[in-house]
Amino acid sequence: MEATTLSSYLVTGGAGFIGANLTELLLTDSSNKVVIVDDLSMGLKRNIPKSDRVTFFEHSITDHDFMSKLLIDEHFDYIVLLAAIASVADSVERPYETHQVNQEANLSMLETLRVNKIPFKKLYFASSAAVYGDSPELPKKETMAVKPLTQYAVDKFATEREVLNYGRLYNMPVVCTRFFNVYGPKQNPKSPYSGVLSIMMDSLKDGKPFTFFGDGEQTRDFIYVGDVVKAIRGLVETPDARDDVFNVANGQQTTLNQVAAALENLTGKKLDATHKAPRLGDIRDSYADASKIDHFDFMQHTSLSEGLAKYVASVQDKA
Ligand code: UD2
Numbered sequence: 432m433e434a435t436t437l438s439s440y441l442v443t444g445g446a447g448f449i450g451a452n453l454t455e456l457l458l459t460d461s462s463n464k465v466v467i468v469d470d471l472s473m474g475l476k477r478n479i480p481k482s483d484r485v486t487f488f489e490h491s492i493t494d495h496d497f498m499s500k501l502l503i504d505e506h507f508d509y510i511v512l513l514a515a516i517a518s519v520a521d522s523v524e525r526p527y528e529t530h531q532v533n534q535e536a537n538l539s540m541l542e543t544l545r546v547n548k549i550p551f552k553k554l555y556f557a558s559s560a561a562v563y564g565d566s567p568e569l570p571k572k573e574t575m576a577v578k579p580l581t582q583y584a585v586d587k588f589a590t591e592r593e594v595l596n597y598g599r600l601y602n603m604p605v606v607c608t609r610f611f612n613v614y615g616p617k618q619n620p621k622s623p624y625s626g627v628l629s630i631m632m633d634s635l636k637d638g639k640p641f642t643f644f645g646d647g648e649q650t651r652d653f654i655y656v657g658d659v660v661k662a663i664r665g666l667v668e669t670p671d672a673r674d675d676v677f678n679v680a681n682g683q684q685t686t687l688n689q690v691a692a693a694l695e696n697l698t699g700k701k702l703d704a705t706h707k708a709p710r711l712g713d714i715r716d717s718y719a720d721a722s723k724i725d726h727f728d729f730m731q732h733t734s735l736s737e738g739l740a741k742y743v744a745s746v747q748d749k750a
Pocket of ligand 1 (some may be wrong): 461517519520559560561562611612613624625626627628630634642644645649651695709710713714717
Protein backbone atom coordinates (compact mmCIF):
# COMPACT_ATOMS: atom_id res chain seq x y z
CA MET A 432 0.00 0.00 0.00
CA GLU A 433 2.67 2.45 1.05
CA ALA A 434 4.53 2.28 -2.28
CA THR A 435 1.60 3.74 -4.20
CA THR A 436 1.78 6.96 -2.17
CA LEU A 437 5.39 7.62 -3.17
CA SER A 438 6.08 10.27 -5.82
CA SER A 439 8.60 8.96 -8.28
CA TYR A 440 11.28 11.02 -9.90
CA LEU A 441 13.54 10.16 -12.81
CA VAL A 442 16.72 12.25 -12.58
CA THR A 443 19.09 11.87 -15.53
CA GLY A 444 22.55 13.03 -14.51
CA GLY A 445 21.69 12.33 -10.88
CA ALA A 446 25.32 11.56 -9.96
CA GLY A 447 26.43 14.96 -11.22
CA PHE A 448 26.87 18.15 -9.28
CA ILE A 449 23.33 19.52 -9.58
CA GLY A 450 21.59 16.13 -9.91
CA ALA A 451 23.09 14.76 -6.70
CA ASN A 452 22.19 17.90 -4.75
CA LEU A 453 18.65 17.64 -6.13
CA THR A 454 18.38 13.96 -5.18
CA GLU A 455 19.51 14.79 -1.65
CA LEU A 456 16.81 17.48 -1.41
CA LEU A 457 14.08 15.22 -2.82
CA LEU A 458 14.90 12.49 -0.31
CA THR A 459 14.26 14.86 2.59
CA ASP A 460 10.60 14.26 1.73
CA SER A 461 9.88 10.68 2.74
CA SER A 462 7.17 10.42 0.08
CA ASN A 463 9.69 10.75 -2.77
CA LYS A 464 11.70 8.05 -4.51
CA VAL A 465 14.33 8.70 -7.15
CA VAL A 466 15.62 6.72 -10.11
CA ILE A 467 18.98 7.99 -11.36
CA VAL A 468 20.43 7.34 -14.80
CA ASP A 469 24.04 8.50 -15.10
CA ASP A 470 26.98 7.11 -17.08
CA LEU A 471 29.47 8.59 -14.58
CA SER A 472 31.30 10.38 -17.39
CA MET A 473 31.29 13.50 -15.23
CA GLY A 474 29.26 12.48 -12.19
CA LEU A 475 30.65 10.56 -9.23
CA LYS A 476 29.11 7.47 -7.69
CA ARG A 477 29.95 8.73 -4.20
CA ASN A 478 27.74 11.78 -4.88
CA ILE A 479 24.63 9.59 -4.91
CA PRO A 480 22.91 9.58 -1.52
CA LYS A 481 22.60 6.13 0.02
CA SER A 482 18.94 5.31 0.49
CA ASP A 483 16.52 2.48 -0.25
CA ARG A 484 14.46 5.13 -2.06
CA VAL A 485 17.21 5.64 -4.67
CA THR A 486 17.77 3.30 -7.64
CA PHE A 487 20.87 3.92 -9.70
CA PHE A 488 21.41 2.79 -13.30
CA GLU A 489 24.91 3.33 -14.66
CA HIS A 490 23.81 3.98 -18.20
CA SER A 491 24.12 6.59 -20.90
CA ILE A 492 20.94 8.41 -21.84
CA THR A 493 21.97 7.81 -25.47
CA ASP A 494 20.94 4.14 -25.05
CA HIS A 495 17.54 4.58 -26.67
CA ASP A 496 16.28 1.04 -25.94
CA PHE A 497 17.21 1.25 -22.28
CA MET A 498 15.66 4.68 -21.77
CA SER A 499 12.47 3.75 -23.65
CA LYS A 500 12.00 0.60 -21.61
CA LEU A 501 12.57 2.51 -18.39
CA LEU A 502 10.05 5.22 -19.30
CA ILE A 503 7.47 2.67 -20.42
CA ASP A 504 7.92 0.18 -17.55
CA GLU A 505 8.22 2.60 -14.62
CA HIS A 506 5.70 5.20 -13.70
CA PHE A 507 7.46 8.53 -13.18
CA ASP A 508 5.53 11.48 -11.83
CA TYR A 509 8.40 13.84 -12.54
CA ILE A 510 11.09 13.59 -15.21
CA VAL A 511 14.14 15.77 -14.61
CA LEU A 512 16.59 15.99 -17.51
CA LEU A 513 19.97 17.09 -16.17
CA ALA A 514 22.33 14.62 -17.91
CA ALA A 515 24.65 16.43 -20.29
CA ILE A 516 28.18 16.85 -21.50
CA ALA A 517 28.44 19.94 -19.36
CA SER A 518 31.56 21.40 -20.87
CA VAL A 519 31.41 24.09 -23.53
CA ALA A 520 35.05 23.37 -24.43
CA ASP A 521 34.28 19.66 -24.83
CA SER A 522 31.50 20.49 -27.25
CA VAL A 523 33.97 22.42 -29.37
CA GLU A 524 36.32 19.40 -29.41
CA ARG A 525 33.59 16.76 -29.90
CA PRO A 526 30.57 18.48 -31.45
CA TYR A 527 28.73 15.40 -32.69
CA GLU A 528 29.18 13.42 -29.48
CA THR A 529 27.94 16.39 -27.48
CA HIS A 530 24.97 16.69 -29.78
CA GLN A 531 24.07 13.01 -29.33
CA VAL A 532 23.97 13.39 -25.55
CA ASN A 533 22.72 16.95 -25.10
CA GLN A 534 20.08 16.96 -27.80
CA GLU A 535 19.34 13.65 -29.57
CA ALA A 536 19.01 11.57 -26.41
CA ASN A 537 16.56 14.06 -24.90
CA LEU A 538 14.51 14.24 -28.09
CA SER A 539 14.37 10.47 -28.16
CA MET A 540 12.92 10.45 -24.62
CA LEU A 541 10.30 13.03 -25.62
CA GLU A 542 9.34 10.81 -28.55
CA THR A 543 9.01 7.74 -26.34
CA LEU A 544 6.69 9.69 -24.04
CA ARG A 545 4.63 11.00 -26.96
CA VAL A 546 4.35 7.82 -29.03
CA ASN A 547 3.47 5.67 -26.03
CA LYS A 548 1.16 8.30 -24.51
CA ILE A 549 2.96 7.99 -21.18
CA PRO A 550 1.37 10.22 -18.52
CA PHE A 551 3.48 12.28 -16.11
CA LYS A 552 3.04 15.39 -13.99
CA LYS A 553 5.98 17.45 -15.23
CA LEU A 554 9.05 17.15 -17.42
CA TYR A 555 11.91 19.54 -16.70
CA PHE A 556 14.92 20.34 -18.87
CA ALA A 557 18.04 22.24 -17.79
CA SER A 558 19.16 24.69 -20.45
CA SER A 559 21.96 27.20 -20.04
CA ALA A 560 22.94 30.86 -20.06
CA ALA A 561 25.21 29.78 -22.93
CA VAL A 562 22.25 30.34 -25.27
CA TYR A 563 22.72 34.12 -24.86
CA GLY A 564 26.25 33.93 -26.27
CA ASP A 565 28.39 37.05 -26.19
CA SER A 566 25.61 39.54 -26.68
CA PRO A 567 26.74 42.71 -24.84
CA GLU A 568 23.20 43.42 -23.63
CA LEU A 569 23.00 43.09 -19.84
CA PRO A 570 21.30 41.78 -17.82
CA LYS A 571 20.34 38.72 -19.86
CA LYS A 572 16.58 38.36 -20.05
CA GLU A 573 14.56 35.37 -21.27
CA THR A 574 12.94 37.50 -24.00
CA MET A 575 16.29 38.56 -25.53
CA ALA A 576 17.41 37.27 -28.89
CA VAL A 577 19.66 34.24 -28.40
CA LYS A 578 23.11 33.81 -29.92
CA PRO A 579 24.27 30.22 -29.40
CA LEU A 580 27.94 30.22 -30.41
CA THR A 581 29.03 26.65 -29.65
CA GLN A 582 27.61 23.18 -30.19
CA TYR A 583 26.87 23.12 -26.47
CA ALA A 584 24.79 26.29 -26.72
CA VAL A 585 23.07 25.19 -29.94
CA ASP A 586 22.05 21.85 -28.40
CA LYS A 587 20.86 23.44 -25.16
CA PHE A 588 18.75 25.92 -27.10
CA ALA A 589 17.42 23.30 -29.54
CA THR A 590 16.43 20.94 -26.75
CA GLU A 591 14.83 23.71 -24.73
CA ARG A 592 12.71 24.60 -27.79
CA GLU A 593 11.87 20.95 -28.47
CA VAL A 594 10.74 20.44 -24.89
CA LEU A 595 8.56 23.56 -25.06
CA ASN A 596 7.19 22.49 -28.46
CA TYR A 597 6.26 19.05 -27.14
CA GLY A 598 4.42 20.87 -24.37
CA ARG A 599 2.58 23.10 -26.83
CA LEU A 600 1.90 20.61 -29.62
CA TYR A 601 1.19 17.48 -27.59
CA ASN A 602 -0.10 19.04 -24.38
CA MET A 603 2.70 17.73 -22.19
CA PRO A 604 3.39 19.56 -18.88
CA VAL A 605 6.96 20.86 -19.36
CA VAL A 606 9.27 23.55 -17.98
CA CYS A 607 12.88 24.64 -18.62
CA THR A 608 15.52 26.78 -16.93
CA ARG A 609 18.68 28.53 -18.07
CA PHE A 610 21.38 28.17 -15.41
CA PHE A 611 23.97 30.84 -14.83
CA ASN A 612 27.15 29.98 -12.80
CA VAL A 613 26.18 27.39 -10.22
CA TYR A 614 28.56 26.65 -7.31
CA GLY A 615 28.53 24.65 -4.11
CA PRO A 616 29.13 21.21 -2.61
CA LYS A 617 29.64 18.14 -4.83
CA GLN A 618 31.10 20.03 -7.80
CA ASN A 619 34.00 17.97 -9.06
CA PRO A 620 37.05 20.29 -9.03
CA LYS A 621 39.29 17.70 -10.67
CA SER A 622 37.69 18.26 -14.05
CA PRO A 623 39.43 21.04 -16.01
CA TYR A 624 35.96 22.12 -17.14
CA SER A 625 34.59 22.47 -13.66
CA GLY A 626 33.28 25.81 -12.47
CA VAL A 627 35.93 28.42 -11.70
CA LEU A 628 34.87 28.61 -8.08
CA SER A 629 35.47 24.93 -7.37
CA ILE A 630 38.87 25.10 -9.09
CA MET A 631 39.77 28.14 -6.99
CA MET A 632 38.62 26.39 -3.81
CA ASP A 633 40.64 23.29 -4.68
CA SER A 634 43.75 25.42 -5.27
CA LEU A 635 43.36 27.13 -1.91
CA LYS A 636 42.76 23.86 -0.08
CA ASP A 637 45.77 22.06 -1.55
CA GLY A 638 48.06 25.07 -1.95
CA LYS A 639 48.17 24.57 -5.72
CA PRO A 640 48.60 27.40 -8.22
CA PHE A 641 45.49 28.95 -9.70
CA THR A 642 45.42 30.50 -13.17
CA PHE A 643 43.23 33.48 -13.95
CA PHE A 644 42.36 33.49 -17.63
CA GLY A 645 42.55 37.25 -18.08
CA ASP A 646 42.78 39.94 -15.41
CA GLY A 647 40.14 38.47 -13.10
CA GLU A 648 37.86 41.44 -13.68
CA GLN A 649 35.43 39.41 -15.82
CA THR A 650 32.04 39.06 -14.16
CA ARG A 651 29.63 36.19 -13.61
CA ASP A 652 26.30 35.65 -11.88
CA PHE A 653 27.05 33.01 -9.23
CA ILE A 654 24.18 31.08 -7.69
CA TYR A 655 24.34 28.62 -4.81
CA VAL A 656 23.41 25.06 -5.76
CA GLY A 657 20.99 24.80 -2.81
CA ASP A 658 18.91 27.61 -4.35
CA VAL A 659 19.10 25.95 -7.77
CA VAL A 660 17.76 22.58 -6.62
CA LYS A 661 14.96 24.23 -4.64
CA ALA A 662 14.04 26.09 -7.84
CA ILE A 663 13.95 22.82 -9.81
CA ARG A 664 11.78 21.13 -7.19
CA GLY A 665 9.51 24.17 -7.05
CA LEU A 666 9.11 24.34 -10.81
CA VAL A 667 8.28 20.67 -11.24
CA GLU A 668 5.91 20.49 -8.29
CA THR A 669 4.03 23.71 -9.15
CA PRO A 670 1.40 22.85 -11.77
CA ASP A 671 1.14 26.47 -13.00
CA ALA A 672 4.88 26.66 -13.74
CA ARG A 673 4.77 25.17 -17.22
CA ASP A 674 5.39 25.80 -20.89
CA ASP A 675 8.06 28.37 -20.12
CA VAL A 676 11.77 28.95 -19.59
CA PHE A 677 13.27 30.74 -16.59
CA ASN A 678 16.71 32.18 -15.86
CA VAL A 679 18.10 30.69 -12.66
CA ALA A 680 20.56 33.16 -11.21
CA ASN A 681 21.07 35.66 -8.42
CA GLY A 682 20.83 38.71 -10.65
CA GLN A 683 24.17 40.00 -9.38
CA GLN A 684 27.43 40.68 -11.16
CA THR A 685 30.60 39.60 -9.34
CA THR A 686 34.20 39.68 -10.56
CA LEU A 687 36.50 36.68 -10.17
CA ASN A 688 38.82 38.90 -8.13
CA GLN A 689 35.98 39.57 -5.67
CA VAL A 690 35.29 35.84 -5.37
CA ALA A 691 38.99 35.13 -4.82
CA ALA A 692 39.21 37.77 -2.07
CA ALA A 693 36.12 36.36 -0.35
CA LEU A 694 37.47 32.79 -0.46
CA GLU A 695 40.87 33.94 0.86
CA ASN A 696 39.08 35.65 3.70
CA LEU A 697 37.01 32.58 4.57
CA THR A 698 39.86 30.07 4.38
CA GLY A 699 42.56 32.33 5.81
CA LYS A 700 44.78 31.24 2.91
CA LYS A 701 46.34 33.19 0.06
CA LEU A 702 45.72 32.13 -3.51
CA ASP A 703 48.91 31.30 -5.44
CA ALA A 704 47.66 33.11 -8.55
CA THR A 705 49.09 33.45 -12.03
CA HIS A 706 47.53 35.06 -15.09
CA LYS A 707 47.21 33.79 -18.64
CA ALA A 708 45.45 35.12 -21.73
CA PRO A 709 41.64 34.96 -21.65
CA ARG A 710 40.13 31.63 -22.78
CA LEU A 711 39.13 31.44 -26.41
CA GLY A 712 35.45 32.32 -26.72
CA ASP A 713 35.21 33.49 -23.11
CA ILE A 714 32.60 36.14 -22.51
CA ARG A 715 33.65 39.13 -20.44
CA ASP A 716 30.49 39.89 -18.51
CA SER A 717 27.40 37.92 -17.70
CA TYR A 718 24.55 38.38 -15.34
CA ALA A 719 20.84 37.68 -15.40
CA ASP A 720 17.56 39.38 -14.97
CA ALA A 721 16.11 36.83 -12.56
CA SER A 722 12.83 38.61 -11.96
CA LYS A 723 10.70 36.07 -13.85
CA ILE A 724 11.48 33.13 -11.55
CA ASP A 725 11.40 35.44 -8.53
CA HIS A 726 7.62 35.56 -8.88
CA PHE A 727 7.52 32.14 -7.28
CA ASP A 728 7.76 31.88 -3.49
CA PHE A 729 10.03 28.84 -3.72
CA MET A 730 12.87 30.85 -5.30
CA GLN A 731 15.49 31.67 -2.70
CA HIS A 732 18.64 33.74 -3.01
CA THR A 733 21.48 32.76 -0.74
CA SER A 734 23.88 35.71 -0.70
CA LEU A 735 27.30 35.09 -2.18
CA SER A 736 28.97 35.54 1.21
CA GLU A 737 26.62 33.04 2.87
CA GLY A 738 26.87 30.56 -0.02
CA LEU A 739 30.65 30.75 -0.11
CA ALA A 740 30.78 30.20 3.65
CA LYS A 741 28.59 27.07 3.32
CA TYR A 742 30.71 25.84 0.42
CA VAL A 743 34.00 26.36 2.28
CA ALA A 744 32.55 24.57 5.33
CA SER A 745 31.48 21.59 3.19
CA VAL A 746 34.94 21.29 1.61
CA GLN A 747 36.71 21.61 4.97
CA ASP A 748 34.41 18.96 6.47
CA LYS A 749 35.62 16.48 3.89
CA ALA A 750 39.32 17.32 4.33
C1 UD2 B 1 29.46 28.67 -17.63
C2 UD2 B 1 29.07 27.20 -17.53
C3 UD2 B 1 28.90 26.59 -18.89
C4 UD2 B 1 27.95 27.42 -19.74
C5 UD2 B 1 28.39 28.89 -19.73
C6 UD2 B 1 27.38 29.77 -20.43
C7 UD2 B 1 30.12 26.34 -15.52
C8 UD2 B 1 31.19 25.48 -14.98
N1 UD2 B 1 30.12 26.47 -16.84
O1 UD2 B 1 30.72 28.82 -18.23
O2 UD2 B 1 28.41 25.26 -18.78
O3 UD2 B 1 26.64 27.28 -19.24
O4 UD2 B 1 28.51 29.38 -18.39
O5 UD2 B 1 27.86 31.06 -20.55
O6 UD2 B 1 29.26 26.86 -14.81
N2 UD2 B 1 38.39 30.82 -15.24
C9 UD2 B 1 39.66 31.13 -14.77
N3 UD2 B 1 40.43 30.10 -14.29
C10 UD2 B 1 40.00 28.79 -14.25
C11 UD2 B 1 38.70 28.50 -14.74
C12 UD2 B 1 37.92 29.53 -15.23
O7 UD2 B 1 40.08 32.29 -14.81
O8 UD2 B 1 40.76 27.91 -13.79
C13 UD2 B 1 37.55 31.91 -15.76
C14 UD2 B 1 37.01 31.64 -17.14
O9 UD2 B 1 37.94 31.99 -18.12
C15 UD2 B 1 35.75 32.52 -17.14
C16 UD2 B 1 35.27 32.47 -15.68
O10 UD2 B 1 36.40 32.02 -14.92
O11 UD2 B 1 36.07 33.82 -17.50
C17 UD2 B 1 34.13 31.51 -15.46
O12 UD2 B 1 34.49 30.27 -16.02
P1 UD2 B 1 33.62 28.93 -15.78
O13 UD2 B 1 34.27 27.85 -16.58
O14 UD2 B 1 33.42 28.68 -14.34
O15 UD2 B 1 32.19 29.30 -16.34
P2 UD2 B 1 31.70 29.96 -17.73
O16 UD2 B 1 30.96 31.19 -17.33
O17 UD2 B 1 32.79 30.07 -18.71
